[in-house]
Amino acid sequence: MNKKTSLSDWLTYIEQAHTKEIDMGLSRTENLVNRLKIDFTEQYVVTVGGTNGKGTTCALIEQICLHAGLTVGVYSSPHLISFCERIRLNGELIPQTMLCEIFEKIDSSRKETAQKAIELTYFEFATLAALKAFSDQKVDVVILEVGLGGRLDAVNVIDSDVAVITSIGLDHQAWLGDTKEQIAVEKAGIFRTNKPVIIGEEAPQQSMLDYAQDLGAQLICRGKDFIFDETNNLISIQGEQFSTENAKIPKQNVATALAAVNALSRSAFSGSDNVLSRKLAAALPFLTASKVVQAIIDKTQVLGRHHVLRQQQNGDCCAVILDVAHNEDSARQLSRLIRTYSFHTCHIVAGMLKDKNIEVSLQAFADIQAHWYCATLPTARGEDSERLVRALNSSIELNENSKVDAFGSVDMAYKNALINAQSDDIILVMGSFLTVAAVLKYHASA
Structure with missing residues (x-):
C-alpha cells in the first residue's frame, strides 16, 4: 500500500x-x-x-x-x-x-x-x-x-x-x-x-x-x-x-x-x-x-450501554434508549431495565450478527407489548432482517399485541420507529454495536 x-x-x-x-x-x-x-x-x-x-x-x-x-x-x-x-x-x-x-x-x-x-x-x-x-x-x-x-x-x-x-x-x-x-x-x-x-x-x-x-x-x-x-x-x-x-x-x-x-x-x-x-x-x-x-x-455513563439518548418529554416525545446487548445474559439484563420504565408500547429496533443466539436473546422481550423493527446489518456477519422476523414469529411466543416488521437498514428501521412512537411509548435500540452505532450516526448527521 x-x-x-x-x-x-x-x-x-x-x-x-x-x-x-x-x-x-x-x-x-x-x-x-x-x-x-x-x-x-x-x-x-x-x-x-x-x-x-x-x-x-x-x-x-x-x-x-x-x-x-x-x-x-x-x-x-x-x-x-x-x-x-x-x-x-x-x-x-x-x-x-x-x-x-x-x-x-x-x-x-x-x-x-x-x-x-x-x-x-x-x-x-x-x-x-x-x-x-x-x-x-x-x-x-x-x-x-x-x-x-x-x-x-x-x-x-x-x-x-x-x-x-x-x-x-x-x-x-x-x-x-x-x-x-x-x-x-x-x-x-x-x-x-x-x-x-x-x-x-x-x-x-x-x-x-x-x-x-x-x-x-x-x-x-x-x-x-x-x-x-x-x-x-x-x-x-x-x-x-x-x-x-x-x-x-x-x-x-x-x-x-x-x-x-x-x-x-x-x-x-x-x-x-x-x-x-x-x-x-x-x-x-x-x-x-x-x-x-x-x-x-x-x-458515569458509557456510550451505547444503558444509554438514554433522549428523555421522555411530557406530551412531546418518547424516551430513546440504546444498548449494545447481543447475547442471552445482556438481553435479559436489558429487559429488566426496560421494565423499570412506564410505557404503552416498546418500539424495538433490533439488528444482530449471524453468529449470535438470536432466538434466546430476543426471548427476553417476548412478553412486552412491542413493535419490532428488524434491521439488516451492513456487514457479511450481519443477519438479514427477514431472518429476525422469522425468529420472532416462529420460535418466540410474542405478546398478542406485538407487531413485527423488516427493514433493509438500521436507518430505515429507526426512522419508522420515530414516526410510529407516541409520547407515552419508548424506543429501544439493541442487538449489536453496529445497530447502536448507526443510530448515533443518524442523530449526529440530523
Whole structure:
C-alpha cells in the first residue's frame, strides 16, 4: 500500500494486514511488545475480562482513578463511531496524529526481520497501539479490556496487578468452548500468581475458582468479600456503603468496579516503595471515600450501554434508549431495565450478527407489548432482517399485541420507529454495536 497519510488509510491497511480476522495466540504480540520496548514495570495494570459488562466496569474504574489525581490509560473495544474511542488517555480519545505515528512504529517493527514480516490482526494492531501509547505516556494506571476470552487474547501479554471477571455467559463458543465451565477457564487465563482477582458474579463457575486456587491468585468474590444487595441497591465493601439507585451503568458492574478500585488501592502497600506506590497511597483516602465516589457512580455513563439518548418529554416525545446487548445474559439484563420504565408500547429496533443466539436473546422481550423493527446489518456477519422476523414469529411466543416488521437498514428501521412512537411509548435500540452505532450516526448527521 502507498504511504499512509491519515487514520483512514491506516485502518484500511491494518484490516488487510492478516489473512484472518481472528488468530488467537500471544507470540506475535509478545514479539512486538519487546521490539517496541513497551514496559509497565512502573505502572499499575488492571485487566478486565468477562462476557458482559467489561466496558462499563473499565469506565467506572477510570473515572474514580482520574478524580483521585492519577493518570489513566484505557483500552476498550469495539468502538461505535471513531476508532480513537478504543484508546483513552486521561479521559480523552487518543489524538489521530499520535495514533498514526504509533501505527507507523508498529508497522516498521513488525518488518524488522530477515524472515517474513510478522502478520498482525486488526485487534493485535489496535492492542499494540494502546500499549505503546500508555507506555510512552507513562500513565499511572493502565486499564485493559479483554477482546475475546482471556488466555490467548492479545492484552494478556501484559501481567496485571488486578484481574477482573465481570460475568460468564455463553458467547463466542466457537473460540472459547460450549459450556460456561469451559469459557470460565479461558477467561481465567488473565489471572496472575499472588495478585488479586475480582469475581463479579455471586455464583462463579467452579472451574474458574479451581484455576485461581491452583495458580495461587488472591480471590475477591462478590457475596463474600464485597456485597451487592440488588433489592436495596446497596454495595458494601471494606466497611463502606454505596448506592446504585441512580447509577447509569449496570448496577452489578458498579460493585465489581468498586471492588477492583479497592484492590488497586491496597496494592500500594503490598508492592515496592516507589514514586507511583506513594502516589497511589496518597490517593487512598479518596479511593475509599464513599461520598466522593458516590457522586462519580451517579454520573458515569458509557456510550451505547444503558444509554438514554433522549428523555421522555411530557406530551412531546418518547424516551430513546440504546444498548449494545447481543447475547442471552445482556438481553435479559436489558429487559429488566426496560421494565423499570412506564410505557404503552416498546418500539424495538433490533439488528444482530449471524453468529449470535438470536432466538434466546430476543426471548427476553417476548412478553412486552412491542413493535419490532428488524434491521439488516451492513456487514457479511450481519443477519438479514427477514431472518429476525422469522425468529420472532416462529420460535418466540410474542405478546398478542406485538407487531413485527423488516427493514433493509438500521436507518430505515429507526426512522419508522420515530414516526410510529407516541409520547407515552419508548424506543429501544439493541442487538449489536453496529445497530447502536448507526443510530448515533443518524442523530449526529440530523
